[in-house]
Amino acid sequence: MEIFKILDNGSKQLKRKNILSHQLDTEILLSEALNISREKLLVNSNTKVSSKTIDYFNKLLNRRLNKEPVATILNRKEFWSKNFSVNKNTLIPRPETELMVEKIVKIFHKKNISILDIGTGSGCILLSLLDEMNKSKGIGLDISQKAILIAKFNAKRHKLIDRAKFFRRDISNFYNNKFDLIVSNPPYIMKRDLKNLDECIKKFEPKIALDGGNDGLDVIKKVIYKSKSILKIKGTLAIEIGNEQFKKVSIILRKNKFNIKHIIKDYKENIRCIMSTLEH
Ligand SMILES: C[S@@+](CC[C@H](N)C(=O)[O-])C[C@H]1O[C@@H](n2cnc3c(N)ncnc32)[C@H](O)[C@@H]1O
DSSP: BBBHHHHHHHHHHHHTTOTTTHHHHHHHHHHHHHOHHHHHHHHTTTOOOHHHHHHHHHHHHHHHHHOOOOOHHEEEETTTTEEEEETEEESSHHHHHEEEEEEHHHHHTTTOOOOEEEEETSSSHHHHHHHHHHHOOOEEEESSSHHHHHHHHHHHHOOOOTTEEEEOOOOGGGOOEEEOOOOOOOOOBBBGGGGGSSSHHHHHHHHGTBOOTTTTTTHHHHHHHHHHHHHHEEEEEEHHHHHHOHHHHHHHHHTTTTEEEEEEEESSSSSSEEEEOOOO
């Protein structure tokens, strides 16, 4: 069967399951099965595909029909122009988080700083920052050992093991010398809202990466309290937050001697990241 026919069939099947990105996803999965780029796939749409490759493509497509995200099917996700390994034990890196990385890179570019990434998951934030700031070094922490293994793998993959260390640790039990910059994309969804998440998130992303407790602020508070003791005076805390959490989080920050310096909005104009500095 030719590429264009396979794409058409696959895309129709995904559309029937209400998968909005049905066409793009089908193209990505067929490119994977053929081991060619999406661009090459599209310019060769009349080429015939072997039955062995079609079988493999159908396996991938069936996983997508079962609502598994493309990132976990392929075991990778692009973030800040680099591929990161991901699996069901790590959150799939999100574009909103790239906005936080962008702002930090702008501010700290070329500086020699020490960075702590709390709830590092795949390591995407810390490793992207270190890749941009080649004089800096950092530590990534996560409560999940399985996530730490993936973060270490990504550090090797991007040749950053000399400057990035990863440890399995609950942030409340972490003690260290003081950092210049602490970054975190903590779990921040209210427990009662978890059941309303999209099926592909509920079924395929780790609950521990999403569950922020009854008010969504459990881990955010832990990050702020801990940062007070392990951030240098005038050091920066950059924290990603959920859609309507700005007011509550900014009150907690101010109560804990943090001075809000920047806010970062997402593409829908929601405040999704707060950057603050620790005052005396
Ligand atoms: C929203 S995910 C972020 C992952 C990654 N930083 C990213 O942006 O894609 C939150 C991460 O925090 C970790 N985590 C949850 N509670 C934690 C805690 N108390 N201490 C350290 N890490 C924690 C989870 O295992 C998860 O990997």
